[in-house]
Amino acid sequence: MNARLSLPAPAKLNRMLHIVGRRADGYHELQTLFQFLDHGDTLAFAPREDGIIRLHPAMKGIDHDANLIVRAARLLQHESGTTQGADIHLDKRLPLGGGLGGGSSDAATTLLALDRLWSLSAGLPRLAELGLSLGADVPVFIYGHSAWAEGIGERLTPVTLATPWFVVIHPGEEISTPAVFGHPELTRNTPPISMARALRGEAEQGRLWRNDCEAAVKRLSLKVAHALDWLSAFGPAMLTGTGSCVFCPLMSEQQADRILRRVDSHWHAFKARGCNISPLHDALDIHDEMSVKS
């Protein structure tokens, strides 16, 4: 393919995640801190004159038309009325159902890339609004800044977090987000806290920053429970999103390397650096537009 624009679709971590309630439509109200990693998928885009959206290679187990990349592209076509199409190449590195937001990040990269390639200039707030209809995590990838998020993840306030190295382990299991949110033992009534308190990392039940999904996910998956136990020996290991990936912040890259050398060969693990500006925004040279969100 004659690729015209090659862009990253980074992973995210939920550095903490509280479930503070449930909306009338069944969706859970969250408070979470999002941070990006300098590790993720890569997408390449080339415009087509015939309006066709073509994604390759195909992703195993996901129909072409159901892929969030194709859905994002078609949504933008529909909303803008453009007659242009695109060839999209996906280099998939992020595990599915891993809590790293891979599908949402692919969708956000597609919206920003095609907005540029098709010369639409829709603006970040409009793209985030479109993205939200595809998934709760898409807006934070559109705005591209570490953020405190409330609601179902769409009410975002940019924040600056420390940027440690991380080891991330995928314990070889896909966790279904609906299964976690439907679990009878899920904590759904954590009292809301202020953003300032969350940023101070105030101890909650003796632990700094926790994920309310953890207990339910450990029930659903012994593999996740084992990975969490193992990684906890090296620092404050946590689950991201609804799992299945677990991560541990570290002081240095060398420390991450030492842990990676000891990781069970059955697990897929990687190291990455946390970042406050998404690698996607760095690549597109977008600066500080989060403050203009509606």
Ligand SMILES: C[C@](O)(CO)[C@H](O)COP(=O)(O)OP(=O)(O)OC[C@H]1O[C@@H](n2ccc(N)nc2=O)[C@H](O)[C@@H]1O
């Ligand atoms: C947990 C997070 O990863 C935090 O970053 C996200 O909020 C998950 O968002 P997501 O993957 O985009 O989730 P979706 O695919 O939209 O939701 C799948 C299903 O999980 C449940 N769900 C999801 C998000 C949410 N805040 N409350 C829910 O109850 C709903 O039943 C929904 O139908």
Ligand SMILES: Nc1ncnc2c1ncn2[C@@H]1O[C@H](COP(=O)(O)OP(=O)(O)OP(=O)(O)O)[C@@H](O)[C@H]1O
């Ligand atoms: N391009 C895509 N990449 C990944 N998943 C996709 C894609 N398109 C559709 N999907 C579907 O979306 C589901 C969720 O994918 P994703 O990788 O975002 O999960 P996740 O990392 O658990 O995200 P979250 O943190 O939002 O729960 C997948 O299980 C898959 O069925």
